[in-house]
Amino acid sequence: MGLRGWVTLLGLLGATASVSAQTEELPPGLQTEGLDPELSNAPPPRAPAEPLRIVAGLGGGFSIRLVRNLEFQQERFAPSFLEVFGGVVLPGRGRFRHQTSLHIAGNLSGDGNFSFGLDPLEQWTIMPAYTLRIALQDTPVPDYLLYGRIGVPLTVSPDFVWGIQADVGFTYMLLAGFGVYVELGYSMFFGGEDRGGDTSIHPLLSGELGVVFDIEVL
Numbered sequence: 777m778g779l780r781g782w783v784t785l786l787g788l789l790g791a792t793a794s795v796s797a798q799t800e801e802l803p804p805g806l807q808t809e810g811l812d813p814e815l816s817n818a819p820p821p822r823a824p825a826e827p828l829r830i831v832a833g834l835g836g837g838f839s840i841r842l843v844r845n846l847e848f849q850q851e852r853f854a855p856s857f858l859e860v861f862g863g864v865v866l867p868g869r870g871r872f873r874h875q876t877s878l879h880i881a882g883n884l885s886g887d888g889n890f891s892f893g894l895d896p897l898e899q900w901t902i903m904p905a906y907t908l909r910i911a912l913q914d915t916p917v918p919d920y921l922l923y924g925r926i927g928v929p930l931t932v933s934p935d936f937v938w939g940i941q942a943d944v945g946f947t948y949m950l951l952a953g954f955g956v957y958v959e960l961g962y963s964m965f966f967g968g969e970d971r972g973g974d975t976s977i978h979p980l981l982s983g984e985l986g987v988v989f990d991i992e993v994l
Contacts, residue, residue, distance in 0.1 A: 829865035835986020855883035875907040903929040921947040939965035
């Protein structure tokens, strides 16, 4: 080996010894190879938020009057109804999602008599509502959904009447973006004055079946 070779070898040995000495001077936690143990225990990154969804539906149902007002010639069963609705599901993570919607319902059958009565499709109600959706599966597109909804129904025809309403329901998605739902609701309407001049109160228990379209906005 020539003089140049010996010089190169001695330089490599000196550099190795210097690096080894510097490593021994480091704290024990930094002498190990690989990642810092504290970094390895860091929580995994959060999953991306699920995007906005558009929902629309069509359903029909019936209502039972929990209290009959005989001054208005009311029967036990209120008129059957048809309902359409549309809304948006806000972006979010996890099994809980928030939804806002607008519902429009009309009566399919008549009610009362000639003096205090309604013809079919004469009474129309508009209801803005908030819904909490709960996915029963931990997947981006669950097949089974539970939901609870609260709204303010406003009857605009033939007379203005307002109320409050709470519903619970279950949805089963038959296909991607298409499903069926069943719903049970309680509502209380504050109607016209009775003979004593007091505002009449009309509590109702309702059941509804329908179809729903649920489309993701990419």
